[in-house]
Amino acid sequence: DSGVTQTPKHLITATGQRVTLRCSPRSGDLSVYWYQQSLDQGLQFLIQYYNGEERAKGNILERFSAQQFPDLHSELNLSSLELGDSALYFCASSVGGSSGNEQFFGPGTRLTVL
């Protein structure tokens, strides 16, 4: 158990809908990272937040947005969902703001878009 929690574990929804994935980092960690793992693309970095501020951005679609709250938990919002958004979404946390810090991954949220 890494100490990073993600909810929900599974999510099934329809195209065009909007969902919110939630991540709570390990106690003491200030950074949260979001990753997407789809069958055809491997693991892709989406975005990093550090202490409430966006720190680095990867291949995140405009339909997706994220934020980190004062209690350091983070939410990833996915809107106008398409079939291709079906994937496993991981969040990870680390102590500092640098991507060079060791990252601890949560168990993931499996999103299925029908």
Add this chain to the structure above:
Amino acid sequence: ILNVEQSPQSLHVQEGDSTNFTCSFPSSNFYALHWYRWETAKSPEALFVMTLNGDEKKKGRISATLNTKEGYSYLYIKGSQPEDSATYLCAFIGGGYQKVTFGTGTKLQVIP
């Protein structure tokens, strides 16, 4: 788009064999390289974070080396055990803005 490649894609070894695999990455704008161990149906688990050219890290039977000038890192497993069976993933951080780019992984199967 940054090119991070891992080879081989998959590997079968006998229990007790030693093995190694490679992660190749851009040799410019290097910031850090992460190695992860990823078992099926679980989430990636950090093995090493490597930041300096010439870095060598070790954790039990697993070790890694880093050459940032030529853009590669090796992961070594000594005396492979069945519980080492997993996908080993590297992640390159660099190219400005500390973006993380993952390799496609090396899937290791250790046969008892």
